[in-house]
Amino acid sequence: MATGTKFELNMGAATREAFGRAIVELGKVNKDVVVCDADLSKSTMTTYFAKEFPERFFSCGIAEANMVAVGSGLAASGKIPFVSSFSTFLLNKGFEQLRVTAAYPNVNLKAVGTHSGISIGEDGPSQMSIEDLALACALPGFSVLSPCDEVAMRAVIHEVAAHIGPVFVRAARAKSPIVYTEGTKFPIGGSHELIAGSDVTLIAHGLLVAEAIRASEALAAEGISARVLDLYSIKPLDHAAVERAARETGAIVVAEEHLIDGGLGVRVAQTVAETTPCVMEFVGVNNVYAESGGPDELLDKYNLRAVNIAAAAKKAVARKSAL
Amino acid sequence: MATVTGTRSAQELQAVCKQIRRHIVTMIHAAKSGHPGGSLSAVELLVSLYFGGRMRHDVENPKWKDRDRFILGKGHAAPVLYAVLAEAGYTPVDQLNTLRRFGSIYQGHPDRRFIPALEASTGSLGQGLSLACGMALAARLDGSPARAYTMLGDGEIQEGQIWEAAMFAAYHKIDNVVAIVDYNKIQLDGFVKDIMELEPLADKWRAFGWHVIELDGHNMEAVNAAYDEAQTVKGKPTVLIAHTVKGKGVSFMENNPKFHGVAPTDDELTKALAELA
Structure with missing residues (x-):
């Protein structure tokens, strides 16, 4: 993005929507990409992947702790698992599993939390994730990413799939204004x-x-x-x-x-x-x-x-x- | 593929068990801390897998893609796994007595950063079954014959995550995962029944959709037969509820809650080794 561009900030898709589409793109080119979800696939948008690749989508029920560790087991055996839930459930209910089964042995797990922040709105504080970055950054070896629009999210998801190591990606529920043009790169560690x-x-x-x-x-x-x-x-x-x-x-x-x-x-x-x-x-x-x-x-x-x-x-x- | 095969008789396996037990008490004595009781109770169950041909593994090729996986859910029983891995040739036998020391590959709980042959780092209870399910699913997706075994402590299955994983394995018909409950009836604070009763344990697993095999976890033929039976079960996961004796093989440790997590003294080691001669 060239400095000096005038931003129109037209409303785009939610970053969770972009995540859901991006993992389908990945699934088409890499059969090792698998997805786990804890009864929120219609909200995290992993439902797209579930429809396209049912044999590589694992419904875990409302059991985030198990989901995270199952993902780590899949990763330890060479898969590229995306485990997804609302950020607050993924980080708070799955934290111990993120710590012991993913961070500590440095497993190639991709955790994606949607509905982050307070902009989820009507559902209120029990669903609002406001401490996920503090928790995720407290995991040695984890990369932690928070893309701002659909373009950034798509690029970030492709980036983290290619990266070897545990990752947390933060997505939002609400639609996001478009900041970037397609083709912008989002390397881990960049800005x-x-x-x-x-x-x-x-x-x-x-x-x-x-x-x-x-x-x-x-x-x-x-x-x-x-x-x-x-x-x-x-x-x-x-x-x-x-x-x-x-x-x-x-x-x-x-x-x-x-x-x-x-x-x-x-x-x-x-x-x-x-x-x-x-x-x-x-x-x-x-x-x-x-x-x-x-x-x-x-x-x-x-x-x-x-x-x-x-x-x-x-x-x-x-x-x-x-x- | 050269794998360790089941050519050893039950009698020969019993001799291996005795050697494993000697390693366990000796290394925990050297470390001056550790968990002898729950290591001694699990010996036959691990020896059958690693030396009795029940698990497909190859010490020359520890990262063999189609190997069976073993995950020690009850990570505090690390000494039994370390002794087995060392006797099998994965790690040095002569370093077992460095257990728990700074710089040792034999860390306090299994740590795959130090021993690549370990499939997982464990020690926080309740996570091994979920990991095994993930590994078993990966094998299924790859069309691999690999199976995943995980040993759970009886106290460990008080963790809620175990039952999340139990539901998951049955729902997804993961028939290449085998859970082994080392049911020695004692946990850190005392007898399981006095801390948090598990009974009716077999009924619980059956209700969760598992094939249940109850057995004497110290009868080598029964242990071998249970693993063989698990191989034949299709469409559902199998759990071995292995009735064991905490501290098995050392008279003063048997059924003694004290030896959940206390090292033997010099005199106790001498006595224990005499009993295990």
Whole structure:
């Protein structure tokens, strides 16, 4: 994505939809790709794979712990298993299995969690995954990815299938504005600078990438030059891009649909602290469980909008100036 | 393919069992910690698989694609598996006494980073059956004759994940998976019946859709026959409920909850080795 492109942010498919389509593409070219689901295939969209390749789709019932470890067994015998559920069930109910059967022996398991964040809306906090990145990043050897649109998700799924090692991919329920053009590459450990800027850097992943773009455009109108960086690879992190942002802009805002505790923000802060200390602000779910409501109502109430990112950016710029 | 075949008589296998038991008590004594009771109870069940020709494996080709898999769900019984792997030629016998020490391949619980012949890293109870199901499914997809065996502790099957996996295996008709319950009736805190009763255990597995074989887990002929019977069962998974004695072979360890996780003293080792001579 060339810096300086004007973003139309037309609404695209949900990233879960893109995931469902991408694993069918993979299944067609690689018979070792198999899928496990825990009675949510119509929501995680693994139903497409189930219809196309019923002999390679394993219904696990509502039993995520078993599903994850079955996936690890399949992987240990040479398969490329995608195990999928809502992020909150996959990470919370399957965490011990992700740890002992996948991370510790470094097994080639691909875990994909959909319905991440609070934008799932009406179902409420029991279904909302706001701590999945903290948990997934606490697994040594895991790669953790949070693509922001259908283009990114498709590319990421192909990337993780080719990668040897355990992976967690975070997908959303709601439709996502299209940020990328087909053909953009998403290597594990990479990032994309979407808008150039020199006063502050807005770092985001997932749904908040589009919000960060809108925030940058709003800030530009006020004379603030805000770089936008999509850190879709939560782990490993593109340390060089973060360090460059810290050095060149001196102020960073990290925005994410995840708890601030244990999210991308703290990972970025570690790199900043270790390399180029600078002013930082954090936009995320702040030590609270959300509630039922429409996705837009919730993103408004819990301060996960462009306006919140822009406000944090202005605060960061002011703090930088006061140094 | 050169595999370890079942040419040994039950009597010869009993001699192997005795040697395995000597290794178990000696290495746990050397380590000054470990789990003798549940290692000693599982000896015949493992010796039949690895030395009695019941499991297809090849020490010259440990990553043979069509090998049968063995997963020690009850990972704390690592000493019995280490002794078996060493006697079978996968790992050095002369390092068994480094068990649990820094730098040893014989880690406290099975760790495949240190021993590539291990099919899984275990130690957190409840996960072996799910792993075995995944491996058995992979074999089925590949048209491979490989089977997956997993040994479960009786206490271990108190874990909910075991029953998730039990449902899964029956629903998917995974007939190349065999679960072995080392039913020695003792867990860490005491007798199973006093911690969390499992009975009626055979009925539970039957209700979950499994073919159940109950047997004396120390009778070598019965153990061999049970594995042979499991081979013939089609369309459903098989569980061996092996009635065993915790600490089997060492009089003062038998049926003694203390020796779930305590190493023998110097005197106790001498006594144990005399009994196992």
